[in-house]
Amino acid sequence: MPTIIKRSLKDNLSRANGFDDKSTVCANFERTDNENEKISFEKYLQLVKNPTTGGITTNIPDHWGSCVVRGIFTILLLAYFWYTIYMGPFAIMLTTLAIQVKCFAEIIDIVHKSYPINELPLFRLTSWYFLVAANYFCYGETLADYFNVFIGKIYVLRLLVNYHRFVSFCMYFVGIMWFVLSLRSKYDMHQFSLLAYTHIALLLIVVQSYMIVKNIFQGLIWLAVPVTLVVCNDITAYIFGKTFGKTPLIRVSPKKTWEGFIGAAVSTVIYGIVASYIMCHYSYFTCPVEYVEEMGKIEMNNNCETTSTFELKNYTISLNILELFYATASFLIYPFIFHSIVLSVFSSVIAPFGGFFASGFKRAFKIKDFGETIPGHGGILDRFDCQFFMATFVNVYITSFIKNATPEKIFNKVLYLEPDQQLQFFNMLKESLKDKL
Amino acid sequence: MPTIIKRSLKDNLSRANGFDDKSTVCANFERTDNENEKISFEKYLQLVKNPTTGGITTNIPDHWGSCVVRGIFTILLLAYFWYTIYMGPFAIMLTTLAIQVKCFAEIIDIVHKSYPINELPLFRLTSWYFLVAANYFCYGETLADYFNVFIGKIYVLRLLVNYHRFVSFCMYFVGIMWFVLSLRSKYDMHQFSLLAYTHIALLLIVVQSYMIVKNIFQGLIWLAVPVTLVVCNDITAYIFGKTFGKTPLIRVSPKKTWEGFIGAAVSTVIYGIVASYIMCHYSYFTCPVEYVEEMGKIEMNNNCETTSTFELKNYTISLNILELFYATASFLIYPFIFHSIVLSVFSSVIAPFGGFFASGFKRAFKIKDFGETIPGHGGILDRFDCQFFMATFVNVYITSFIKNATPEKIFNKVLYLEPDQQLQFFNMLKESLKDKL
Numbered sequence: 074m075p076t077i078i079k080r081s082l083k084d085n086l087s088r089a090n091g092f093d094d095k096s097t098v099c100a101n102f103e104r105t106d107n108e109n110e111k112i113s114f115e116k117y118l119q120l121v122k123n124p125t126t127g128g129i130t131t132n133i134p135d136h137w138g139s140c141v142v143r144g145i146f147t148i149l150l151l152a153y154f155w156y157t158i159y160m161g162p163f164a165i166m167l168t169t170l171a172i173q174v175k176c177f178a179e180i181i182d183i184v185h186k187s188y189p190i191n192e193l194p195l196f197r198l199t200s201w202y203f204l205v206a207a208n209y210f211c212y213g214e215t216l217a218d219y220f221n222v223f224i225g226k227i228y229v230l231r232l233l234v235n236y237h238r239f240v241s242f243c244m245y246f247v248g249i250m251w252f253v254l255s256l257r258s259k260y261d262m263h264q265f266s267l268l269a270y271t272h273i274a275l276l277l278i279v280v281q282s283y284m285i286v287k288n289i290f291q292g293l294i295w296l297a298v299p300v301t302l303v304v305c306n307d308i309t310a311y312i313f314g315k316t317f318g319k320t321p322l323i324r325v326s327p328k329k330t331w332e333g334f335i336g337a338a339v340s341t342v343i344y345g346i347v348a349s350y351i352m353c354h355y356s357y358f359t360c361p362v363e364y365v366e367e368m369g370k371i372e373m374n375n376n377c378e379t380t381s382t383f384e385l386k387n388y389t390i391s392l393n394i395l396e397l398f399y400a401t402a403s404f405l406i407y408p409f410i411f412h413s414i415v416l417s418v419f420s421s422v423i424a425p426f427g428g429f430f431a432s433g434f435k436r437a438f439k440i441k442d443f444g445e446t447i448p449g450h451g452g453i454l455d456r457f458d459c460q461f462f463m464a465t466f467v468n469v470y471i472t473s474f475i476k477n478a479t480p481e482k483i484f485n486k487v488l489y490l491e492p493d494q495q496l497q498f499f500n501m502l503k504e505s506l507k508d509k510l
Numbered sequence: 511m512p513t514i515i516k517r518s519l520k521d522n523l524s525r526a527n528g529f530d531d532k533s534t535v536c537a538n539f540e541r542t543d544n545e546n547e548k549i550s551f552e553k554y555l556q557l558v559k560n561p562t563t564g565g566i567t568t569n570i571p572d573h574w575g576s577c578v579v580r581g582i583f584t585i586l587l588l589a590y591f592w593y594t595i596y597m598g599p600f601a602i603m604l605t606t607l608a609i610q611v612k613c614f615a616e617i618i619d620i621v622h623k624s625y626p627i628n629e630l631p632l633f634r635l636t637s638w639y640f641l642v643a644a645n646y647f648c649y650g651e652t653l654a655d656y657f658n659v660f661i662g663k664i665y666v667l668r669l670l671v672n673y674h675r676f677v678s679f680c681m682y683f684v685g686i687m688w689f690v691l692s693l694r695s696k697y698d699m700h701q702f703s704l705l706a707y708t709h710i711a712l713l714l715i716v717v718q719s720y721m722i723v724k725n726i727f728q729g730l731i732w733l734a735v736p737v738t739l740v741v742c743n744d745i746t747a748y749i750f751g752k753t754f755g756k757t758p759l760i761r762v763s764p765k766k767t768w769e770g771f772i773g774a775a776v777s778t779v780i781y782g783i784v785a786s787y788i789m790c791h792y793s794y795f796t797c798p799v800e801y802v803e804e805m806g807k808i809e810m811n812n813n814c815e816t817t818s819t820f821e822l823k824n825y826t827i828s829l830n831i832l833e834l835f836y837a838t839a840s841f842l843i844y845p846f847i848f849h850s851i852v853l854s855v856f857s858s859v860i861a862p863f864g865g866f867f868a869s870g871f872k873r874a875f876k877i878k879d880f881g882e883t884i885p886g887h888g889g890i891l892d893r894f895d896c897q898f899f900m901a902t903f904v905n906v907y908i909t910s911f912i913k914n915a916t917p918e919k920i921f922n923k924v925l926y927l928e929p930d931q932q933l934q935f936f937n938m939l940k941e942s943l944k945d946k947l
Contacts, residue, residue, distance in 0.1 A: 239910035242902060246860065249899075253866045256762055261874035269706035276709060325693055423683065429690045437698035462686075465679060473676035483924055484938055492946065499939050501921055506936060509929065 143449030150447065150456070151304065158297055161372060162362045165296065166286050170208075173282035176454040177204055177274055179443040184270040187438055188263040196255050196264065199248060200271045206244035207275045211283040213237040278454075281461035284468040291471055293373070294358040294383075298349055298413055299467045302420040303459050305344045310337035310421075325429045325436075338421040345417035346410055353407040359383040382409050382475060412470070419466050424459040431458035580886030587884065587893070588741065595734055598809060599799045602733065603723050607645075610719035613891040614641055614711055616880040621707040624875055625700035633692050633701065636685060637708045643681035644712045648720040650674040715891075718898035721905040728908055730810070731795040731820075735786055735850055736904045739857040740896050742781045747774035747858075762866045762873075775858040782854035783847055790844040796820040819846050819912060849907070856903050861896040868895035 157164045181200045190196050217234040233240060256264055288295040314333025322329040352358040360377035386408055391401040431454065435441065444452025487498055594601045618637045627633050654671040670677060693701055725732040751770025759766040789795040797814035823845055828838040868891065872878065881889025924935055 236910050238906045242906040246863070246899070246903075249867060250860075250863050253762055253863055253870055254760075256870045256874075258873065261870060265871060265874045266703060266706070269703070269710045272713060273706045273709045323691075325690055423687075426683070426687050426690055430686060433690055433693045433698060434702060436693075436695065437702045462683070466683075469675045469679040473673050483920060484935060487920055487939060488942070495939070495943060498921060499936075499943060502924060502932070502936050502939070505921075505925070506932060 139449060146447050146449045158293060162289055165289055169282055169285045172453055172457060173278055176278045176457060179452045179454045180274045183438050183440060184267060188266050190260045190263050193255060199252055203248050203271050203275060206248055207279045209244060210241040211280060277461060281465045284464040288464060288467050290362045292359050292361055294352050295467055295471065297352060297358060299416055299463050300460060301348060302341055302345055302417055303424060303463050306337045306341045306421045309340040310334065313337055323429060326432050341421045342414060342417040345413040349410050349413035353383050353409055383407060420463055424463045427459040427462035576886060583884050583886045595730060599726055602726055606719055606722045609890055609894060610715055613715045613894060616889045616891045617711045620875050620877060621704060625703050627697045627700050630692060630694065636689055640685050640708050640712060643685055644716045646681060647678040648717060714898060718902045721901040725901060725904050727799045729796050729798055731789050732904055734789060734795060736853055736900050737897060738785060739778055739782055739854055740861060740900050743774045743778045743858045746777040747771065750774055760866065763869050778858045779851060779854040782850040786847050786850035790820050790846055820844060857900055861900045864896040864899035
């Protein structure tokens with residue numbers, strides 16, 4: 074229940090000194106221990122569960138065990154990530170869906186605990202119902218374009234695609250009707266809060282995770298580079314922060330330091346350039362994902378024509394200082410490298426706000442982690458908080474600056490027109506092309 | 511603050527007997543008066559302000575003054591509605607925008623009162639900032655198609671349209687950053703709740719009101735018929751309910767009766783058929799709205815070719831009972847009449863859930879009306895709660911079943927392609943058309 078808890082100055086201070094990652098709790102524990110305050114194991118458990126009482130953590134040695142666990146699971150997660158990339162687009166889509174569902178579950182779980190509705194056990198299902206409806210809406214909107222051939226064969230699928238918006242609206246409205254009918258005056262405020270948080274979770278998790286799926290259709294590089302940029306930024310920020318960290322960066326995440334921030338930003342840009350350079354060599358990463366009818370599944374079109382973004386291009390820079398010193402230099406660079414620099418800067422400067430947002434949420438709901446799924450890291454959402462905003466940014470970036478509209482997609486729209494309109498369209502295009510010749 | 515208030519059985523009962531419209535309060539007042547309970551004017555005011563203590567209202571004469579005020583303002587509202595229709599699409603868009611902003615203000619106001627954040631006066635602005643961002647996102651998405659010529663002339667507008675998604679994302683993300691930076695541990699739970707309610711308001715009010723604007727581009731009939739259907743349903747439900755109402759319909763809105771519901775549904779279908787029949791005669795209602803370059807403004811294209819939806823069509827029904835009785839009948843009907851019947855049924859059976867949803871919200875936040883803007887009716891949102899869902903339904907209905915895709919809109923997309931892709935597209939279309947001949 075959202076009540077303002079009156080906190081003493083000390084409480085506020087300790088709160089302001091945060092609990093941003095696993096090591097904090099261990100560090101808290103050690104610090105108090107060092108100060109010869111006797112703490113029982115019960116109190117330690119309490120500390121882990123209720124870390125608002127945590128203390129200042131800078132300059133305190135890490136709990137090595139925790140660090141090792143954290144490190145091992147970082148490697149395991151990265152290995153799994155590359156394995157799904159290797160397995161292809163379908164595996165990536167399934168993994169994304171699984172992560173999305175788990176993240177949604179974590180948020181809804183926390184909110185349901187804060188706004189308990191004990192007498193209406195079925196009410197919890199409304200959130201899940203909205204999750205299904207939102208997924209149908211998101212995935213139906215564009216996936217249909219890519220599975221055209223496959224969908225044409227199955228009648229029910231064709232109906233679900235042709236009337237996609239209508240079915241989505243009906244599903245959503247049925248959810249609203251269900252919600253209205255299950256309103257009970259004893260819990261109505263809680264029920265509305267749950268509905269509001271469900272909506273924000275749908276927007277920030279379902280819609281954003283769906284962007285990941287949209288991005289891979291432009292080529293796996295649009296997944297592999299951004300995801301690893303965020304990972305690289307997280308890891309290097311941690312290392313630089315631990316080694317040189319002194320100056321605190323932001324109130325919401327008190328463990329973050331300027332030293333970690335700058336070190337990570339520089340490392341991330343360098344990593345981005347190197348990784349992009351390597352990946353631009355492989356058509357597996359640069360070719361768009363398509364539905365291959367013969368194989369009956371979506372697959373990389375490895376024989377695609379390379380678009381200009383992934384072709385070496387000559388850039389010439391000329392320098393002219395007061396007509397005294399003159400120099401020109403030429404570089405052969407993949408244009409994608411420039412895009413990757415933009416993505417690096419976003420991932421190290423702007424995307425962390427996704428993490429700060431998650432930290433704020435955890436603090437508001439008085440929890441330490443979103444879950445306990447990944448040992449050493451917390452819940453799935455603790456690991457993926459920045460990835461979601463990154464995915465949306467990449468998607469918006471592609472649609473705004475790469476503009477990879479394919480003739481095939483527009484062609485499908487023309488086929489929906491009436492025959493005489495198709496003819497009218499044909500003549501319009503003919504005239505326009507004549508003018509250009 | 512959302513606290514569960516323990517209510518006595520009596521309280522719950524009186525709550526269950528509702529406070530659904532203005533007349534309730536007056537009726538409550540009279541009832542108590544009749545029972546010779548002395549109530550001071552202060553208590554009356556308290557009743558008006560806190561109607562949760564209201565009593566059973568059926569079979570109690572209306573407070574005539576209130577009814578007259580309500581009636582007069584119903585007529586004024588309808589007159590203003592037809593006046594904006596007469597003034598044309600631009601006036602409609604401005605009115606829709608004004609209504610949308612006022613409804614958003616009413617919701618945000620109520621939520622801010624329930625989750626007060628006194629020490630951060632600027633925080634309230636974040637909700638308004640998100641409103642601006644959402645409007646830019648919604649209106650930019652399609653209005654651009656219709657104002658192509660106008661936009662081409664102004665450089666800044668061209669930038670805002672070409673990079674529309676990118677600018678929208680940046681605006682939204684700046685809002686999230688602002689939110690994160692203004693988080694204070696004392697208020698964080700309140701701040702997150704405000705953010706969540708802002709999101710639900712954006713979805714249910716901004717996005718849905720934008721559907722109204724999208725609909726008018728298909729012809730003003732798609733605005734005039736649905737809006738008046740809801741109005742007709744509201745008024746006839748009130749009249750039938752008052753006259754014959756006995757059997758309660760739904761717990762959330764205890765003043766609604768089955769008699770009112772059925773009477774209204776029948777009246778609404780009849781009204782829908784008559785209104786559609788009349789409007790189908792006027793190209794002012796059936797022609798799509800377009801941007802007229804010579805006039806420099808959006809206007810009805812009154813000389814448009816009528817689409818099949820608005821052209822009289824012959825329908826034949828044959829009846830054959832056991833080969834003994836045989837009859838055929840032919841009707842000349844506008845196909846739009848069938849659409850209007852679907853809309854009537856939606857407006858009288860499903861759309862009221864929008865109103866129930868609003869009632870539930872008011873009850874949860876312990877308010878009687880969303881505001882005091884329209885005397886006799888309450889706030890703007892009290893009058894428009896069902897209209898928003900109706901607008902979305904109409905929009906989804908049009909895109910799913912009317913499919914009025916114009917060659918012009920798709921043509922713009924083709925012009926975005928690279929020249930060689932345009933040629934490829936041209937050849938694809940040529941082949942496809944050849945096959946059909």
